[in-house]
Amino acid sequence: MVERTGYIDGEPCWADVVAADVPAARHFYEALFGWTYLDSGPEFGHYVMCLKNGRVVAGMSPPMPGSEQLPAAWSLYLMSHDLPGTALRIEEHGGKLLVPPMEIPDNGRMLFAMDPSGAAFGAWEPGRHTGSQLFDEDGALCWAEVNTREPTVTDYFYHGLFGYRQHRIGDDGPGAEGFDYSAWSLGDADPVAGRLTMTSAWDGVPAHWTVYFATDDTDAAAARVLAAGGRVQHGPFDSPHGRLAVIEDPNGAVFTLINR
Template sequence: MAVQPEGAPCWADAMFGDVEAAKSFYGDVLGWTFGESSSEYGNYTQAYADGKAVAAVVPPMPGQEEGPAQWCLYLASRDAAATAARIREAGGEVVMEPMQVGDYGTMCLARDPSGVVFGVWQGGTHEGFEAMAEPGAYCWAEVFTREPGKSDAFFPQVFSYKSKQMEDDGVDFRLFDLGDRTVLGRMAMGDDFPPEVPPYINVYFTVPDCDAAVARATERGGVLRFGPMDTPFGRFAALSDPQGAAFSVIDITTTEGEMPKITDVA
């Protein structure tokens, strides 16, 4: 795939206390196969869909064994150090300073002012997703936050997004565009989210059959959080895997309903 423009989602990984269990679960639910773990880089293990790199799993680093499992979305950067500086200027926090990962690229981890953790990736030999919107591959992501105003101000300041708002009295949903391409959503967390659930980025993976994927996930110990539901964008469901990491599955070939009205935000 072509290198993603600055601010576009380009990679996803997750840290699991039991990596082998995670590989078994996602292999069954999403059809992933896995490469050899890289002991030089903390046993980082890439996942493949139809032979194309689509994500990675990794065990916790020493001292982080008690942390919850969670998917991390990486946004593309031409210069990770410059992006880290903009993150600070916009009121965010750099959780992990830019770090070169061999010749693969440079990464950093950050937190927006509302508490949403995300990654930044300056690609080297590893440019990111080798497939998107194909079965087993990344498709979409949304920032879930209890303080939408903070996220709405932060992300466009860091990545030059243009903002659009969905016209829907029942939900506070915003879209971030790069040029003529919508790259990220933002959902306000309401009272239906338990207070102990922190803000996060929800990553969607493409599946050929949403209901079948949900059935496999729940049979393997996953928890269905929402759906399956038909939308103009596809039939999707929100899940948690057996180790607690939230993710969604979507069948983009099964669509229903009219596209919502969306207005530009000045």
């Protein structure tokens, strides 16, 4: 079991999902991952902490008042131990703050922003809550990547935000219709996130961050998705890094499963 007690700046550290039908979401993810739940109560808008083997791994909440018509989605949070500084760099590098730094009592501080290509993401400054307590384990966050049509602008933005080092994986240049993928690392460590250039196959899909959850068996997990009321958008299929399946939960939130 890979337990985590903290993350360095720029690492994906947390993900949460907004669900119009929270009971349906709870049933789905319990059937898929074996998650159990802890409701944080009315003072926190009934934000639900999702647990795997007793460790906190993700969050779930109903829509905020006034946002009920927005589509269901998973949101990714990047670690920041200096949230005001991160907010400043977001704006300096062409991003837009959607929710400025705000206190989550006793737990930490958060912001929510949009990068210059239109992909939304969050940043988290830890207090009592330090992020997912499991990583790269069955039912826990294991990878994240931003899908964009503006790779040069996106690379510049996130490099300025956290100083990622870029490692090209795709063979085709930015803007080509082939596979253009970069992995981002922090210092000399292993890559922590990726950037994919969207091609014409993504027509109609806005720029976004994708979250990956680990599974011990992608095919078996995909079968549980169908039985629990979700949908398999793509796959399962093999990749150089593991067997993947792109999943849509009963509320319409999309994420990727990987067995690596």
